[in-house]
Amino acid sequence: RRLCESPDTRQPLAYLRLRRAIRTVVEHRDIEPGQALPSERDLSHALGLSRVTVRKAIAGLVEEGLLTQRHGAGTFVAERIVKPMSRLTSFTEDLRARGLNPRSEFFERGIGEVTPEEAMAMNLSPGAAVVRLHRVRYAGDEPLAIERSVVPASVLPDPMAVRDSLYEALEQRNARPRRALQRLRAVSLSAQHARLLHVATGSAGLSIERRSFLDDGRVVEFTSSWYRGDIYDFVAELHTD
Ligand code: GLP
The missing domain is CATH 1.10.10.10 (Winged helix-like DNA-binding domain superfamily/Winged helix DNA-binding domain)
Structure with a gap:
């Protein structure tokens, strides 16, 4: 109707x-x-x-x-969440498009020093200040993913500016990423991750690492995520050359 x-x-x-x-x-x-x-x-x-x-x-x-x-x-x-891999969207946007209610529970939302590995991945100088987020991402009451994000404090100085959505906070600072490199890997979820995601230890998960960039090439985020394998499909359109 x-x-x-x-x-x-x-x-x-x-x-x-x-x-x-x-x-x-x-x-x-x-x-x-x-x-x-x-x-x-x-x-x-x-x-x-x-x-x-x-x-x-x-x-x-x-x-x-x-x-x-x-x-x-x-x-x-669709019952499963089907995520096109070729579009640079946020967790919040993906869920809203499906009529779901995105939520985050924060374990960490603060400022720290970049680790040597992060500095290398993000092209930052040793000791640079970064915002760290560690969250469980929900659709309503259902946990879907765990995410750890690192953002240069030069891009986002105030961690509390991230209320629910990192990309919304970046957008407000005119620093929404324009390009990203993403790596997907199959994992079986550890006891700790499985507990947070309300699934059995060893359940299938997808480990996703995303590095996103601004137009000028600066890295805006370095995020490691663990998505539930029983809910997500990642799809990509392929072309010949
Ligand atoms: C996805 C990506 C993350 C990104 C996040 C932003 O989950 N895998 O790399 O940080 O979206 O989502 P939001 O703006 O809802 O925080």
Whole structure:
């Protein structure tokens, strides 16, 4: 019903408008993860759109990871969190796009001295001041990831400026990263990490290391994360040369 009432879909329809309307419905949790979308035929009928337009809108959202399709069964709001690897987004943005409520619990949020390894990875001089964050990242009450971030204090002098989202704090200082290098590795979660993530010791996890850069080449963050393997899919689009 919400799709039909959306002002976006009442206008002459481009598939992009429908795509935006479906995204809003998912963000607002009018259709929950795991639930089915109306069929292509019902959507095209109810909205007065061609099947081609509906199909194109849905295909785009399947590619984005917001929807999944099961052969013969229809289209569903994705249950796992599908994260496109080619876009430099934040945990907070990824969750909000799925209608989830991102939260952080901090174990550490302060200033310290860079370690020799960090200095090397971040191209900082020995002894430089850095902000350190150590957090468990939640969707509502469900823990999804553990993250340890190091940010040069020259970029972000006040650790308390990070309320929930690091990227929001960086954005406010005009230091949102523009490029990142990321490494993914399969791990089995240690007892300590598993406890924080509410899964059994030894469960599958993804260890992710991200170094993000500003336009001028300065490193803005060096983050090590442990994501739950039972929830996350990382997908990438591949091209030949
Ligand atoms: C992801 C990345 C981290 C990044 C974080 C920022 O989780 N793996 O490298 O620091 O997003 O998210 P937020 O802005 O929600 O703190």
